[in-house]
Amino acid sequence: MQVQGTVFKYGDNVDTDVIIPARYLNTSDPAELAKHCMEDLDKDFVKNVQPGDIIVAGRNFGCGSSREHAPLAIKTAGVSVVIAATFARIFYRNAINIGLPILECPEAVADIQAGDKISVDFTSGVITNLTSGESYQAEPFPEFMQELIAAGGLLNYLKNR
Amino acid sequence: MAMTMTQKILAAHAGLPEVKAGQLIMADIDLVLGNDITAPVAVNEFRKAGFSQVFDKRKIAIVPDHFTPNKDIKAAEQCRLIREFACGMEIENYFEVGEMGIEHALIPEQGLAVPGDVIIGADSHTCTYGALGAFSTGIGSTDMAAAMATGKAWFKVPAAIKFILAGKPGAWVSGKDIILHIIGMIGVDGALYKSMEFVGDGLAHLSMDSRFTMANMAIEAGAKNGIFLVDEQTLAYVEEHSTKPYKVYAPDPDAEYEAEYTIDLSKVRPTVAFPHLPENTRTIDEVGDVKIDQVVIGSCTNGRIEDIRVAAGILKGRKVAKGVRVIVFPATQRIYLQALREGLIEQLIEAGAVVSTPTCGPCLGGHMGVLAKGERAVTTTNRNFVGRMGHPESEVYLASPAVAAASALTGRISNPEEIVG
Secondary structure (H helix, E strand, C coil): CEEEEEEEECCCCCEHHHHCCHHHCCCCCHHHHHCCCCCCCCCCHHHHCCCCCEEEECCCECECCCCCHHHHHHHHCCCCEEEECCECHHHHHHHHHHCCCEEECHHHHHHCCCCCEEEEECCCCEEEECCCCCEEECCCCCHHHHHHHHCCCHHHHHHHC | CCCCHHHHHHHHHHCCCCCCCCCEEEEECCEEEEECCCHHHHHHHHHHCCCCCCCCCCCEEEECCCCCCCCCHHHHHHHHHHHHHHHHCCCCEECCCCCCECHHHHHHHCCCCCCCCEEEECCHHHHHHHHHCCEEEECCHHHHHHHHHHCEEEEECCCEEEEEEECCCCCCCCHHHHHHHHHHHHCCCCCCCCEEEEECHHHHHCCHHHHHHHHHHHHHHCCCEEEECCCHHHHHHHHHHCCCCCCCCCCCCCCCCCEEEEEEHHHCCCEEECCCCCCCEEEHHHCCCCECCEEEEEHHHHCCHHHHHHHHHHHCCCCCCCCCEEEEECCEHHHHHHHHHCCHHHHHHHHCCEECCCCCHHHHCCCCCCECCCCEEEECCCCCCCCCCECCCCEEEECCHHHHHHHHHHCECCCHHHHHC
């Protein structure tokens, strides 16, 4: 499976409080959460993001709270994949469990700029920067994770078993 | 093969003789926890997946603590959803307003966490119970749903970093200062995906309340869990609070660690984390002149009886600085009552503080103390991210109860040594 989109670029330690501020956590409606996605970091994100667009960020993306509302807001806002140098562990787990594709690739993060058009092949883990022509090999998911993602998330995986 | 403390607990719960770092395992869970923000999502997922029964109604805890007492209609609806689920499933450990407390203070107090347990909670500060020698870690709502149905969760076995705590801390140095010092040293992703194992002769000088504070903030260094060696203090706490069977694990002497740090506790100073990351630490001697609008003392990090005693001890007989709002929130009903009986609540109110019912409210900018644009707070909570306690242009400074109380008296971040001596 391949996705393609325009890059929104952020720095290190993007925390779950800026991804979805707690003042909006009195609901778990994904559409409502998506309206406030990234609000305290980039108030124009929701206005500018198009279906398929891609977030590229530095180290420790998604640090902080265990709120699954964070990957849910990103996914529902239309983001097709998040690429970061590293992810905070609860965010990593939550993204897989709800079916938001994420990839760790510090090399790609170092080069890719905001506004670049990039494509990502989930099967091979290859990230191609269509703007610069460069490509990068991301760490592919371990087999166990691939099974979870193929099943459509953790609960479907458990149901199938 | 030699194993760390965490690895031994995980191996036992996966039914394996040994595990090693990086290995994926399926482990039995002793307690699954959720709150009024994360449990509604879990309940919906649980139902959507077609589950009709929980794996064990004694091994699930649901604590409505974040936006309670209900802060608005939407929050009330969320609480109703989990209340109905808890009643319908006959979940034994559902704690309604009036009997509840902030989950990570309440669960140990109720005796639901004991040494050797594997505990997961849909709240990142679930790592708090590592203070008791349990493996406990935060997960999301989907994991909570799956564990409520199956009693199991998958884990990647973590590598570990060893922190050898040596010596005795100074008079105004508590667990909060030590963990802020450590996070300042290794950074907010310094223990990413790893265990932080706390050992050393310095443990003898750290109360259980200080240990809960330290384990609580392991997540702020990116750790999967923080865990303390079990000693006489731990066992005394367990005897007092729990009737659950427990098992004490110790790391193998030749267990592998990715890094080892020795912390001389006598050299740790009262420490403050400046906006907007817990790693932006300065000692109290380096803070400079920082004027504040609000002081918050409480939370799952520092809302225990020892914290309230320290704050009240400093505020007693003195007055909060004009223009500074001081909000104290004991973490559980029992702690609140204890503080009342010890006369601490009276001392706090006479000094000019307000005392709130247990709630997570102010810590995450939910209610009961939200900050306006440009305002600054000194708080004993755990995160100082952008917008954490309110307006995205407000500022949060993390500190111990002693520093927070001293700051309440002066209106600027202050050293308790200078106020009280």
